[in-house]
Amino acid sequence: MKTSNEGISFIKAFEGLRLQSYQCPAGKWTIGYGTTKINALDVTSGMIISQDDAEYLLRQDLIQFEIKVLDNIEISLKQHQFDALVSHTYNTGGSETLFALINAGSPSEIIRNWMETSHITGNKIVLNGLVRRRKAEAELYFKTL
Secondary structure: OOOOHHHHHHHHHHHOOEEEEEEOOOOOEEEEOOEOEEOOEEOOOOOEOOHHHHHHHHHHHHHHHHHHHHHHOOOOOOHHHHHHHHHHHHHHOOOHHHHHHHHOOOOHHHHHHHHHHOOOEEOOEEOHHHHHHHHHHHHHHOOOO
16 A cells, blocks of 8 residues: 555645755754655755655655554555555654554544544644644544545
């Protein structure tokens, strides 16, 4: 399974595009659409890339997060569920707790509550952008067609 074009647009909308490196609220140097490493090297101050580079780096980064979701989820997922989990994993690095809740078939209310209330801080401060993202990821995961 691969992230859909809609899933990629979802991630781009929350990550935003920055062509010059910057420190995210957690203090990590970042560039493009949330990239923190280029060719296994940390992004550093003063780096500049093109929009094409940012797109390439996003696509490369997605591979590892897609694999992480696929390696950790034992149930069959719909495309929108996969996209939501890849977005969450792209932003957080992944959560064993979330994967376990899904694999255990936990009630929707428990999964949704966990998705909306976990990983919403940067440097121990609740960040409105992360609150919005977690809510949107939960909405995407539980979307009905």
